[in-house]
Amino acid sequence: MKKLLTLIPAIYLTAWLGCGGGGTESFEQPSNGGNGDTNSSEQTNPEQGNTSKPAKDKGVIAYTPLTLSNPFFKVIGDHIKAEAEKNGYTVQMVDPDMDVKKQSDQIEDFIAKNVTAIVLVPCDRLSVGPAVQAANRAGIPVFTVDAKCAAENAKIEGHVGTDNFQGGELAGKAMIEALGDAGGKVLILDFKKANSCVLRVGGFKKVIDAHNKTATGKIEIVSELDGNGDRTKGYQSTADALQAHEDLNAIFAINDPSALGAYTAVKEANREDKIKIIGFDGQLDGKQAIKEGKIFADPIQHPDKMGRQIVQMIVKYQAGEKFEAETLIPATLYTKSEADNDPALK
Template sequence: MMRRLPPFVLFLALLPMVLGCGDAGNQPADQAAGPDTGASGANEPTRGTIGFSALTLTNPFFKVIADSMKEEAAKHGYELLVVSGERDVKKQADQVSEFIVKGVSAIVLNPCDSQAIGPAIQKANEAGIPVFTNDIKYDGDAGEVVCHIATDNYQGGRLAGEAMVKLIGDSGGKVAILHFPQAESCQLRVKGFREVIDAHNAKDGAAQIEIVAVLDGGGVRDEGFKAAKDTIEANPDLAALFAINDPSALGARAALEAAGKADQVRIIAFDGQKIGKQAILEGKIVCDPVQFPDRIGKATIEQIVRHFDGDEVPEEILIPSELYYQEDAKNDPELQE
């Protein structure tokens, strides 16, 4: 005859079975779904990848754009893949093709050539990948760009012209321009600058500011040095120089120092990079219309996210520049670091 187990013994025997047969639907969500991935969510998949081909990453301005884009993209769950076209439109077109093969969600470009990049943009369009540009605008109709985000370069060029009139308007004199004509942004800067100078010269009795040379300074220090050296040799009485960015302006400054004309020829640049601000503080550059590359990068990602969310996105967003003089540099926290 089988003996009947005492109630408390029966309870102990059944306890493991009771504890082991819980309903998964009543478990905490993280346990029911599988292994705990941790509070950080580091193992969660991203929403996608955004490909960014910069004009160049040797220029700190584009590095700031890339860094701010990467930071903002992460906030929205996207990864940013950054490459550098190094001013070579063929190389940049190949990078666009690689982005397409990788299946990126969106492509952002600083066009190495405002017109020649068109077929690459069209190729991305055909693959169903939206294209955005920042700083340098696409100037063609072969492809379609959703939105362009940049400094108001025309407005900035006018500010540079106003600064030049303030600098030598009373006496007049010869001025050279260090250009980078392949970039639409630089075309706008020079256009705005010229318009202000022309308006000054048209005034009755105005001391004439004569633009004697417009040279391709390449937007880099070495080419800026060479262009300025050639200009000084051809125009020994040059009074001032407008450079479309800080690196070419600093190359020009080095050429002036080498020629013993650093005090004779004054420089107005463009950008407001830290190296430019430092040069303004030291009196090597008179002033810059400053840009805000961090705002450009952040706004680019914001518009991409809005596009994917189905919101209406403007064709162009322009961020005004501001004149920055030595007095501003003396009070700039960035230069106190």
């Protein structure tokens, strides 16, 4: 099949929206075995207790996330696989490793194999557009999970994700609580290539702006830097901000890995007692950091629900049934109070 000549050159990211990953593809073969351990806000085994015989094979659902190095996307994939097999489908799961060119090639391969449906977490919300358009022309429905595709003329049949704007609002409320009446200066570690992260920052700013209209102690966003959604860049950007702003009081990071990278920089600067950190996601290491006082709070996501619901959407699509084109799952705030009572933590 012809290569996608119109593809915008890939944006090579140095890490993933959770942590750095390897460069090899990972293929999930259909099976009824367990899925192994993963770090996520929901660590249920998606196949536990599923003793019913799968229905006759109805086709293949192909899944290409941002990266499988991030446990969050692996949890989504595991639940896609379990729900798909329950409904008579097999799953092909591949890892683009944050590379939009690789992801586009994977979609091209899915088209060549004439899969039943494609589930996508875009490595780049715009640059993946030509690959999605190619699937559209081939008559293969494309669905997105977690992050949307924002490319013009790229048709997405349905989306399941977190209500990231609402989650950002929770982060803003947590920041107000963390800083108290005094207010303070805040750094935002963003990731503008992902629409979900743009929404998180938007919700955060909305709450902070509303707070500042009446508060005596204002909260000032003094810097907004790229955290790339990973520990390394989160660390580097925070270290730079600490040098530029010696009176920094707090940090909002768009996910746990960048929040944990920020904490490392703050600790090296011996300012961990002065700077509060708000993360996002609810991965196991993020929750553990909240319990240990390294992170103040996290709006948490529910990747297990995302995986199940995107398959349920595909099943309805294939049956010609009506369904809501977009399902947003509300985030919930996770604080030290929840962490202290969380049996999954040490």
